[in-house]
Amino acid sequence: MSSLVERLRVRSENKPRYNIDDSDDDLFVPLATSKRKQEEKPPEKIVRDDAKEDACQLCGEKNDNLISCGTCTYVFHRKCLVPPLKITPDDKWSCPECVSPLTEVEKILDCEMRPVVKDGIDSSQPGSKQAYVKQYLVKWKGLSYLHCTWVTENEFLKASKAHPRLKTRLNNFHRQMDSMDKSDDDWVAIRPEWTTVDRIIASRKAGDEREYLVKWKELPYDECTWEVESDISAFQSQIERFNMIQSRRHKKPPIKSKNGNRDTLSYEQSPEFLSGGSLHPYQLEGLKFLRYSWLKDNRVILADEMGLGKTIQSIAFLASLFEENVTPHLVVAPLSTLRNWEREFATWAPQMNVVMYFGTAQAREAIRKYEFYFPKEKSHKFKKKKTVQGSSQKKQSRIKFDVLLTSYEMINMDSAVLKPIRWECLIVDEGHRLKNKDSKLFSQLRDYSTNHRVLLTGTPLQNNLDELFMLMHFLDDKSVIWSIEHLKQEFTDINQDNQIEKLHDMLMPHLLRRFKKDVIKDLPPKKELILRVELSSKQKEYYKAILTRNYQILARRGGAQISLINVVMELRKLCCHAYMLEGVEPVKEPANADEGLRQLLETSGKMHLLDKMMVKLKEQGHRVLIYSQFQHMLDLLEDYLSYKKWSYERIDGKIGGAERQIRIDRFNAKNSTRFCFLLSTRAGGLGINLATADTVIIYDSDWNPHADLQAMARAHRLGQTSKVMIYRLITRGTIEERMMQLTKKKMILEHLVVGRLKAQGVNQEELDDIIRYGSKELFADENDEAGKARQIHYDDAAIDRLLDRDQIDDEETLDDEEESDF
Incomplete structure (x- = not known):
């Protein structure tokens, strides 16, 4: 009997060899060769001495559902194999003993000592001998996390003799695990969401069973897998939803035209087609406004203040159109808010088929293939010659989704796919992103075919009136009234009362x-309080050094603006913490947590005050959001929380959409133990709800005060049940204090047009002024009595007064603009 190795070699030698340039004709085998091969006897199977007669080699049970190895005499149940086989293989299939299945490992997830079968007895059964061996939890290529299995280390080592890369993978896995903190309460090898059906996007017949193509929760579309119905029987509701969507293949025409019945406007109470609860009266008014605007072909901006539920009002509007069979719609939003949009749609309008379009090229290809269009119907009739217009209309009629959610980036990348679709309504969230007519987003979206457009923004004017004109121009670029040139001519001097009144009438x-x-x-x-803080001694030392080092630039008064901006950035970082400057943080690790904490606190005036506040906030049971502009500062705050052993979450620009939502949910969960949430102002200030926190600390302020207002609105919004305290930390006598004063001056004209300001960017002269601010006092004699008198110290009594929420009363409840010291 020849060995397995010899037989495998013979088999490989008999395989035809193809060149790259071979044509299909080369695949035809000459007749004589064909006859000779037919006369050859099939190779004999390797006889296994331990083969169980007509029984599964693994479980020992006999029945008719056994499959045979094509290379040896072993037989198995499909379900007993690792990984289990979904379908019955052909005669050439080789069992794990002949060809190792471990070459099909996609990733190793976990490792632990686990009981194994010993002497034919399951060691997990009572009374059996406990035998524990090291095992690895394996995810297999092409299979979902439902089918992960444990594989012993011996099996890996055995297979690695023929496949050395397996041993390398084991070593890499161990290095990765050594760097991870498995003691974290939230660490799991397989998240429950990864085995929870999110959507079913296709189906097919597979033998006696039906298979479904499953998209799993929190996993992208390129990780969809085919599953037999019996494996996902617990998710019957998703199967029914898929079948329901499939039944909508033949869309009904709209039941009323725009000029039809006006009864749809009379929403005196929350409509029945919304299942998420009842709309507030002002939200009903918003729905009526959107409906009336749609009927009148009047494109609009919904500019409610942040935290009033613009998302829900928009969903109610689209759901009302869905009731009249008016689809499809396109919603464009920041990537960080897409999952929140999807969740709100599932809560308020689950009857709508909402698809999120973003991800890798492979993920987007899967979405286009399975989620965009119903398959073409097979027709046996005589085919007429198609016209381009007729083909486009037929494709439009096969659109499968009701709403497509996508990000700004996808508009720029995939407009070739999205632009040909005729959209009923386009909604752009954070619509102030369209304020620049030269941006790619503006030019791309402007050319989309849309019957109606709505912009959502809590800040319709951030810098100047031209931005508002640009938004109106985007909504209706064909109207002469809203052309940029006409508006600039019409409103040459907006400070005049008659021009303000005229603009209000137009808007x-x-x-x-x-x-x-x-x-x-x-x-x-x-209530917002501005807390002025002193620089620490080390910060003062470096602040003086930066000003001294850049004396030549500052002395010129009008040096290059880029140089001034660099100085400003260095000083801003230093006001946060001395460690923000390169080379200041000690290279040597602190001896212990207490030493590390001491070093962190003594090198930053803000961190020292923050520590005093956080200890008391923790004792009083409050929950805190801390915002910073800088990722490095968030790293230092993370070190601080780790030294204190306080649980926290973090979101910055590097955290993806799915992971962001996981962290937000963890923080907002009932009985959550998370005390603090660290956020970057830009990444954590858009469209997320953190109303379970009642304290906001702006560690360092943004150049644009509206970014900070967005951040505050994450806590002070619908759903908040507690008084909210907002603390803005400003380093006294430094660049930060001067920035605040200038911003305050620029917001004097608030409420001029729509509740925001008319202002310009920071110019070179102001940069020079900002840098020089406070330098005279800084270089003065530190023993000067007047200087000492100006210094601010926070004792325990002062901290208690700052944290006293009884100081807030209803009379102090002002809007963001009026309340802020800005």
């Missing part, structure tokens, strides 16, 4: 803006 039909203080009477109050 009124196109813009709806409400404030929390006006529409939510039961929202708990909030």
Whole structure:
């Protein structure tokens, strides 16, 4: 009997060899060769002495559902194999003993000592001998996390003799695990969401069973897998939803035209087609405004203050159109908010088929293949010659989704795919992103075919009136009235009362803006306090050094602006913490946590005050959001929380959409142990709800005050049940204090047009002024009595007064602009 190795070699030698340039004709085998091969006897199977007669080699049970190895005499049940086989293989299939299945390992997830079968007895059974061996939890290529299995280390080592890379993979896995903290309460090898069906996107017949193509929760579309119905029987509701969507293949025409019945406007109470709860009265007004605008072909901006539920009002509007069979719609939003949009749609309008379009090229290809269009119907009739227009109309009629959610980036990348679709309604969240007519996003979206457009923004004007004109121009670029040139000529001097009144009259039909203080009477109050902090001695030392080093630039008064900006950035970082400067943080690790904490606190005035506040906030049971502009500062705050052994979450620009939502949910969960949430102002200030926190600390302020207002609105919004305290930390006598003063001056004209300001960017002269601010006092004699008198110290009594929430009363509940010291 020849050996297995020899037989495998013979088999490989008999395989035809193909060149790259071979044509299909080369695959035809000459007749004589064909006859000779037919006369050859099939190779004999390797006889295994331990083969169980007509029984599964693994479980020992006999029945008719056994499959045979094509190379040896072993037989198996499909379910007993690792990994289990979904379908019955052909006669050439080789068992794990002949060809190692471990070459099909996609990733190793975990490792632990586990009981194994010993002497034919399951060691997990009572009374059996406990035999524990090291085993690895393996995910297999092409299979979902449902089918992960444990594989012993011996099996890996055995297979690695023929496949050395397996041993390398084991070593890499151990290095990775050594760097991870498995003691974390939230660490799991397989998250429950990865085995939870999110959507079913296709089906097919497989033998006696039906298979479904499953998209799993929190996993992208390129990780979809085919599953037999019996494996996902617990998710019957998703199967029914898939079948329901399939039944909508033949869309009904709209049941009323735009000029039809106006009864749809009379929403005196929350409509029945919304299942997430009842709309607030002001939200019903918002729905009526959006409906009326749609009927009148009037494109609009919904500009409610942040935290009033613009997302829910928009979903209610689209759901009302869905009731009239008016689809499809396109919603464009920041990537960080897409999952929140998806969740709100599932809560308020689950009857709509909402698809999120983003991800890798492979993921987007899967979405286009399975989620965009129903398959073409096979027709046996005589085929007429198609026209381009007819083909486009037929494709439009096969659109499968009701709403497509996508990000700004996808608009720029995949407009070739999205632009040909005729959209009923386009909604752009954070619509102020369209303020620049030269941006790629503006030029791409402007050319989309849309019957209606809505912009959502809590800040319709951030810098100047031209931005508002640009938004109106985007909404209706064909109208002469809203052309940029016409608007600039019409409103040459906006400071005149008659021009303001005229602009208000023009905007009124196109813009709806409400404030929390006006529409939510039961929202708990909030109060912002600006806390001035002294520089630490080390910070003062480096602040002087930066000013001295850049004396030549500063002395010129009008040196290159880029040089001034660099100096400003260095000083801003230093005001946060001395370790923010390169080379200041000690290279040597601290001896212990206490030493590390001491070093962190003594080198930053802000961190020292923050520590005093956080200890008391923790004792009083409050939950805190801390915002910073800088990722490095968030790293230092993370070190601080780790030294204190306080549980926390973090979101910055590097955290992906799915992981962001996981962290937000963990923080907002009932009985959550998370005390603090670290956020970068830009990444954590858009469209997320963190109303379970009642304290916001702005560690360092943004150049644009509206970014900070966005951040505050994460806590002070619908759903908040506690008074909210907002603390803004400003380093006294430094660049930060001067920045605050300038911003305050620029916000004097608030409420001029729609509740925001008319201002310009920071110019070179102001940069020079900002840098010089406070330098005279800084270089003065530190023993000067006047200087000492100006210094600020926070004792325990002062901290208690700062944290006293009884100081807030209803009279102090002002809107963001009025309340802020800005």
